[in-house]
Amino acid sequence: MKIICIGRNYSEHARELKNEVPTEPVFFMKPDTALLKDNAPFYYPSFSNDIHYEAELVYKICKNGKSILPQFAHKYYEEITIGIDFTARDIQEQCKKKGLPWEKAKSFDQSTVIGKFIPLSKENVQHPLQFGLDINGNMVQQGTSSDMIFSIDQILAYVSQFITLKTGDLIFTGTPAGVGPIKIGDKLTASLNNQKLLEFDIK
Numbered sequence: 712m713k714i715i716c717i718g719r720n721y722s723e724h725a726r727e728l729k730n731e732v733p734t735e736p737v738f739f740m741k742p743d744t745a746l747l748k749d750n751a752p753f754y755y756p757s758f759s760n761d762i763h764y765e766a767e768l769v770y771k772i773c774k775n776g777k778s779i780l781p782q783f784a785h786k787y788y789e790e791i792t793i794g795i796d797f798t799a800r801d802i803q804e805q806c807k808k809k810g811l812p813w814e815k816a817k818s819f820d821q822s823t824v825i826g827k828f829i830p831l832s833k834e835n836v837q838h839p840l841q842f843g844l845d846i847n848g849n850m851v852q853q854g855t856s857s858d859m860i861f862s863i864d865q866i867l868a869y870v871s872q873f874i875t876l877k878t879g880d881l882i883f884t885g886t887p888a889g890v891g892p893i894k895i896g897d898k899l900t901a902s903l904n905n906q907k908l909l910e911f912d913i914k
């Protein structure tokens with residue numbers, strides 16, 4: 712499986728990092744070795760001094776698709792969770808300055824945390840989706856799917872023009888404003904529509 716992440720999908724977050732608001736989805740990929748799940752702890756890596764959290768809505772692809780039309784995109788996912796797209800912001804800044812790819816800053820081991828997946832049925836999940844991240848009990852990020860520049864359906868239609876989506880692939884849909892650093896000893900808790908789906912420690 713692969714992990715596809717959308718960047719700059721909330722205009723306030725694009726502005727907080729002094730990036731332009733995009734006119735088409737910006738995406739990058741992470742390998743399966745980046746996954747961290749089952750509320751396992753995240754071990755702060757030695758190569759960075761500025762790891763940032765980015766809480767995001769994460770969709771799981773449920774069937775293979777190529778060049779998906781936007782009106783059929785909803786058939787390609789059934790489950791959702793909250794994830795954290797950990798970013799070594801110091802390394803990312805160096806890469807951006809040199810015009811180099813971001814993989815070193817984004818795709819390292821454990822950089823992609825996922826919570827418990829829940830079915831995205833009408834009875835289970837109210838729209839627009841509200842999600843949030845707490846650190847040590849203090850709310851640090853709050854987002855709503857209605858603020859996404861590109862909806863999940865637009866994202867799937869766009870990405871699948873270039874890359875075939877396969878069952879089990881994960882789509883990280885971008886983070887709202889409020890990103891910031893983590894430190895050893897922090898406890899991160901993420902919820903979707905007030906349902907806690909993720910809780911883990913930074914060690």
Ligand code: MG
Binds near residue numbers: 716718
């Ligand atoms: Mg992100």
